[in-house]
Amino acid sequence: MGIADDQIIEKGKIDMYMSRRVSIFILCVLTAAVLAGCVTAPEPVMNRSSNASGGLTPGYDVVYYPQIQTDKTWSQVTVDLRQAIRGTIWIYTGDDYLAYSRPAIVKHFDFSKKPNGLEIHYQRVGSNDIKAFTLFYYQLMKVSLATQIGRDGRQGRYAIIIPEILTFRATDLTTAQRLTDALFFRQQQVKNAMKQYEEQLVRFEPVAAQYRALAVKPAVSEEQRKLFVQANALAQQKEYGKALTQYEKAIALERTAYPEAYFNMALLAAQEHRPVTAIFYMRHYLLLRPDAKDARSGQDKIYEWEMLFQK
Amino acid sequence: MYQMKDAFRFGLCVFIMAVFSGCAASHTGGYAPSGAGAAMETVYQPQVPPGITTPEAAKADLNVLLNQGRRWGINLGSGRYYSEVDVTLYANIAHLTELTKGSTGLTNRTYDGKRLVYMIFKGAPVLDDRIELAPRMSFFYDDLSEYTIAVTRYTGTGYDYAVHFGNRLSFLFDYLSEARRFADDLLVIQQSLGKEHEERQARFEARVAEYRAMKVKPQVTEEQRKYIVQANALSQRKEYSNAIDLYRKAVDVDPVSYPAAYFNMALLSGQMRQYKRAIMYMKQYLMLEPDAKDARSAQDKIYEWELLMTR
Numbered sequence: 001m002g003i004a005d006d007q008i009i010e011k012g013k014i015d016m017y018m019s020r021r022v023s024i025f026i027l028c029v030l031t032a033a034v035l036a037g038c039v040t041a042p043e044p045v046m047n048r049s050s051n052a053s054g055g056l057t058p059g060y061d062v063v064y065y066p067q068i069q070t071d072k073t074w075s076q077v078t079v080d081l082r083q084a085i086r087g088t089i090w091i092y093t094g095d096d097y098l099a100y101s102r103p104a105i106v107k108h109f110d111f112s113k114k115p116n117g118l119e120i121h122y123q124r125v126g127s128n129d130i131k132a133f134t135l136f137y138y139q140l141m142k143v144s145l146a147t148q149i150g151r152d153g154r155q156g157r158y159a160i161i162i163p164e165i166l167t168f169r170a171t172d173l174t175t176a177q178r179l180t181d182a183l184f185f186r187q188q189q190v191k192n193a194m195k196q197y198e199e200q201l202v203r204f205e206p207v208a209a210q211y212r213a214l215a216v217k218p219a220v221s222e223e224q225r226k227l228f229v230q231a232n233a234l235a236q237q238k239e240y241g242k243a244l245t246q247y248e249k250a251i252a253l254e255r256t257a258y259p260e261a262y263f264n265m266a267l268l269a270a271q272e273h274r275p276v277t278a279i280f281y282m283r284h285y286l287l288l289r290p291d292a293k294d295a296r297s298g299q300d301k302i303y304e305w306e307m308l309f310q311k
Numbered sequence: 312m313y314q315m316k317d318a319f320r321f322g323l324c325v326f327i328m329a330v331f332s333g334c335a336a337s338h339t340g341g342y343a344p345s346g347a348g349a350a351m352e353t354v355y356q357p358q359v360p361p362g363i364t365t366p367e368a369a370k371a372d373l374n375v376l377l378n379q380g381r382r383w384g385i386n387l388g389s390g391r392y393y394s395e396v397d398v399t400l401y402a403n404i405a406h407l408t409e410l411t412k413g414s415t416g417l418t419n420r421t422y423d424g425k426r427l428v429y430m431i432f433k434g435a436p437v438l439d440d441r442i443e444l445a446p447r448m449s450f451f452y453d454d455l456s457e458y459t460i461a462v463t464r465y466t467g468t469g470y471d472y473a474v475h476f477g478n479r480l481s482f483l484f485d486y487l488s489e490a491r492r493f494a495d496d497l498l499v500i501q502q503s504l505g506k507e508h509e510e511r512q513a514r515f516e517a518r519v520a521e522y523r524a525m526k527v528k529p530q531v532t533e534e535q536r537k538y539i540v541q542a543n544a545l546s547q548r549k550e551y552s553n554a555i556d557l558y559r560k561a562v563d564v565d566p567v568s569y570p571a572a573y574f575n576m577a578l579l580s581g582q583m584r585q586y587k588r589a590i591m592y593m594k595q596y597l598m599l600e601p602d603a604k605d606a607r608s609a610q611d612k613i614y615e616w617e618l619l620m621t622r
Contacts, residue, residue, distance in 0.1 A: 058378050058416040058434020164413050303540040 056146055057161050064147035064177050066184035077185045078111045084178040087171035090156045091122055093133055103156075103169070104131075115241075116273050118186070136273040139165050140187040141309035147176045190276060190309075197280040201287075204255075208287035211256040220257045224250045228258065235268065244268040259288035263298060275305035351475065354487065355462035357494035359502070366507070369499035374437035376492050382418070384429040384470050384483030385444060392479040393448050393584060399427040413550075414445035421469060429469045429483055446552050450480065453508075453588060455501040462490040515566060519598050522567040529568040535561045539569060551579045570599040574609065586616040 110119035117136035156169025158176035170176035227250035234243035262285035269278035390399035416434030470483035472490035542557035577592035
């Protein structure tokens with residue numbers, strides 16, 4: 001445990017830190033105390049996607065920049081990739097794209113198992129176990145995607161580097177190009193989703209204003225209540241993705257009946273490695289309840305989430 | 312549950328703060344020279360290069376030099392500049408890996424038996440105040456004031472020329488032309504240091520005088536708050552220099568509205584064993600908040616760092 005960290009929490013910024021925890025705590029109690037697990041720190045963050053030289057990776061030359069494929073769907077892109085795969089794809093996870101780390105061979109890509117990321121099944125050299133690693137799509141946001149050639153002799157000539165997360169190295173150029181395309185496609189999808197979220201929030205503003213003006217707030221209907229209770233139960237069982245879906249169903253019935261739902265949905269989305277969505281929901285909450293006690297901590301959470309995918 | 316843990320940690324760090332011990336890194340064991348530094352033959356004394364007159368130009372040139380894709384090396388000297396333990400020992404390879412985590416340009420580490428001989432870099436971000444070998448391992452220009460920059464013939468293996476910084480670290484090059492260019496650029500930066508530092512200090516002191524005279528202290532702006540929240544999150548993840556960068560951004564907006572930023576930057580610098588910077592930040596904190604509750608312990612921290620600095 002780093003002592004500096006503790007001192008910082010202690011010295012600093014108790015007003016922020018503690019009050020946030022406390023207010024989240026209150027809310028959790030409010031919502032049947034189900035979301036205790038939702039406040040855990042997010043996954044490791046990338047801190048700088050490209051080096052100061054403005055290029056991609058030092059010691060590498062770019063051989064291919066991905067193309068925008070507006071006419072294709074995700075499933076077509078994945079079919080293209082599957083058909084193109086020749087030779088071997090190696091991955092170096094985490095920081096292990098350094099030469100001295102042990103590489104692993106990609107056995108299989110699972111494109112649809114997780115909505116928030118690409119699941120990669122790999123096998124370490126000299127091991128029989130097949131393990132899975134999920135590359136979350138938000139992790140692609142800060143990256144300039146390209147196929148690069150390293151000027152060193154490691155397994156796999158064609159590299160796709162996602163700094164601090166993982167590096168793919170393929171022996172075949174076309175394979176590397178299609179993989180770059182697929183990752184780029186997902187990156188674009190997330191960017192498009194962000195634009196749509198922005199538009200939806202603009203449309204939500206008058207709805208929220210109307211809600212704030214109401215003297216008597218709408219009540220939660222029995223049908224909604226059922227969904228909320230189910231969502232809470234799912235969250236309690238750590239089924240965060242399913243809980244989020246249940247909340248979304250409930251919110252679809254009446255968007256302003258239960259503003260706290262948005263706060264919880266934001267925490268659930270963050271837990272599911274979807275910081276973009278988390279911010280989207282938190283902003284709903286802030287629009288509906290700008291004067292809530294935990295509005296401050298909600299805004300702070302937004303800043304933390306932004307850091308995960310913004311340069 | 313998480314809240315409980317946090318509360319516990321809070322209690323614990325209050326305790327740590329109260330005792331204010333355990334922060335001092337234990338320094339045992341001596342320094343064993345490892346190739347660098349022995350019998351140095353100076354082959355070039357740097358001169359201000361034609362066309363590069365400002366430190367900005369020198370940094371831009373350094374950026375090109377260090378990120379052009381050609382390899383250069385780092386020798387970690389005594390191995391104790393960045394860590395409590397000697398990271399050049401093979402037995403401590405895990406420490407070194409932790410220290411160099413997140414490096415974009417490190418491509419290889421070479422061991423000779425039980426000792427690290429050199430690390431090969433293909434690049435490193437050249438930033439405004441430092442060369443960032445890795446997020447937790449930076450070379451700060453401030454430290455240049457302690458050294459006479461010179462290119463020497465390298466007596467170790469792997470490279471031919473070196474620019475040594477005591478037993479802390481050495482930059483290694485294959486060609487004399489590269490080493491000369493590196494030394495020249497650093498000379499320009501070194502010469503600008505004193506003046507820049509004085510100017511910064513004068514500006515800060517003027518603002519402090521204003522701050523002390525204020526009846527109503529300035530509020531933290533929303534922009535600052537964003538940086539502070541993000542910096543806190545990063546320091547929790549032990550990304551110390553990124554955290555300092557964000558605190559710096561916060562104090563750049565207004566140097567006096569959030570004195571705790573200086574306290575935090577001091578502790579983070581201390582954690583990274585950048586004692587000189589730690590002392591500078593802590594002194595700035597004390598100038599802003601001479602009557603703070605923790606002023607006593609802050610001053611004690613300075614004494615502690617002053618001792619560590621001489622080791």
